[in-house]
Amino acid sequence: MTHIWMISLGIILLLFLVYTIVPTVIIRVSGSGITQKNKRNNGIVLTFDDGPNPEYTTRLLDLLKKYEIKGSFFVVGSKVRNNPDIIKRMHDEGHTIGIHHYDHVSSWILSPFRLRKQLNMTEKAIMDCTHEKVTFYRPPWGHFNIFTPMISKKYRVIMWSAIFGDWKVETCKNDLLNQLRTTSTESSIILLHDCGETLGADKAAPHYMIEVLEVYLEETIKKGTKFITLKDL
Numbered sequence: 525m526t527h528i529w530m531i532s533l534g535i536i537l538l539l540f541l542v543y544t545i546v547p548t549v550i551i552r553v554s555g556s557g558i559t560q561k562n563k564r565n566n567g568i569v570l571t572f573d574d575g576p577n578p579e580y581t582t583r584l585l586d587l588l589k590k591y592e593i594k595g596s597f598f599v600v601g602s603k604v605r606n607n608p609d610i611i612k613r614m615h616d617e618g619h620t621i622g623i624h625h626y627d628h629v630s631s632w633i634l635s636p637f638r639l640r641k642q643l644n645m646t647e648k649a650i651m652d653c654t655h656e657k658v659t660f661y662r663p664p665w666g667h668f669n670i671f672t673p674m675i676s677k678k679y680r681v682i683m684w685s686a687i688f689g690d691w692k693v694e695t696c697k698n699d700l701l702n703q704l705r706t707t708s709t710e711s712s713i714i715l716l717h718d719c720g721e722t723l724g725a726d727k728a729a730p731h732y733m734i735e736v737l738e739v740y741l742e743e744t745i746k747k748g749t750k751f752i753t754l755k756d757l
Contacts, residue, residue, distance in 0.1 A: 534597045544632040548668045552683065557673050560713045561685040562757055567750035569757070571596045571684065572598045573624055573662065576603050576610040576650065577719035580730035584718050586614060587625070587734060589628035591741050596754045598662040598682075601626030603644030604653065611653040620753040621650055622660030628722045631663050636671040643676065660754050664722075682754060684715035691717050696732035704740045709748060
């Protein structure tokens with residue numbers, strides 16, 4: 525009985541790997557069907573995940589407006605429904621809005637049906653606010669399953685070239701500014717987070733991220749660096 529149980533467990537583990545981790549590694553290493561950097565090298569793309577958040581996203585939009593920078597936001601559909609005015613403001617101020625699932629849930633635990641539903645529900649939530657077609661998609665945590673390429677083929681899948689752990693307060697306070705300074709080039713797609721309510725994140729982290737981002741923007745703009753949105757790629 526124990527031997528049969530071990531074989532069954534091995535089969536389940538193998539199926540899980542084939543469904544989740546293997547396609548994620550293949551897609552991300554090969555770059556097949558995804559965008560991970562700005563190949564035109566014509567400016568830094570600032571992207572923000574996990575919002576909108578009524579406190580921090582509005583502060584972030586104020587900051588971007590101050591420096592006349594357009595960002596790209598991958599939003600959670602359920603939060604869009606709760607904060608439609610923020611999405612309308614994003615759109616009105618020229619920012620790009622993409623899909624980050626309706627719930628902040630990994631594709632690794634989604635069936636093909638549930639993955640499609642997550643995308644469709646988020647797209648509808650965004651379009652109800654913007655009345656504009658949704659083009660871009662970034663899966664939470666950068667996780668793919670074996671069906672993601674087929675189900676998400678109508679979107680342009682965006683990853684990143686730089687990620688900093690800014691969902692932690694300690695990282696924002698101690699390391700984020702130096703990481704931004706040293707890793708940013710005009711081919712970068714930078715990933716930051718405007719909401720700290722997801723698994724493993726510190727709720728107050730976006731407060732410190734925004735403070736650091738302002739210092740970075742002021743320094744970088746003085747050097748003549750351009751910032752663009754995903755629509756400019």
